[in-house]
């Protein structure tokens with residue numbers, strides 16, 4: 001599933017092609033992708049800016065806001081050829097953008113302003129200081145891994161970057177958040193910011209079929225040190241990376257470097 005770095009990569013690759021463009025028509029080719037009224041709201045509107053909040057892409061229009069959530073397999077492809085998985089097409093005054101989505105969990109919404117679900121998101125790791133993050137973490141009782149996936153706690157991380165951040169910070173995924181001391185919490189904050197920035201610089205991670213808006217894959221998957229490396233040696237100590245299930249999500253960690261404390 002695209003996480004913050006992948007969505008940011010899509011945003012950066014799409015932005016020059018859509019900023020200032022007029023949406024002549026938004027063609028909806030699947031019932032689930034958007035409410036029928038979304039097409040009416042989008043038609044004839046100009047795209048002023050393409051932003052991102054957490055894993056959501058935000059098309060700021062001259063009237064209202066289109067929010068696109070790629071979810072599992074959604075892709076926005078500039079001048080893509082429509083195919084069997086094309087669920088919507090933005091026909092612009094110059095070029096087009098196809099919204100392709102094999103699994104059909106992706107959504108396009110229109111609202112007069114930012115939708116409530118986006119407003120409710122927690123801060124992105126970049127947007128808060130290490131001290132603020134430590135204080136937020138200290139107040140929570142649950143295990144740290146599910147908390148990092150909770151978009152209302154911190155926005156943008158999914159399974160890959162949560163595992164990679166905990167690995168870098170040497171924190172066990174089941175460690176109770178509130179028991180993580182201030183120094184280790186600051187270390188975790190730094191790890192998240194570092195992992196996300198490195199992943200954005202690498203164009204994201206292409207695990208299944210993720211590509212950016214011009215069809216290019218990311219390369220950060222080769223830098224993963226925990227995620228998807230079950231049984232492979234830890235880069236720090238050589239111990240086999242272990243896989244456990246936490247909150248129904250597969251979780252990868254080094255049992256030696258990331259001990260419960």
Ligand SMILES: [Zn+2]
Pocket residue numbers: 234235236237238239254255256257258
């Ligand atoms: Zn290790």
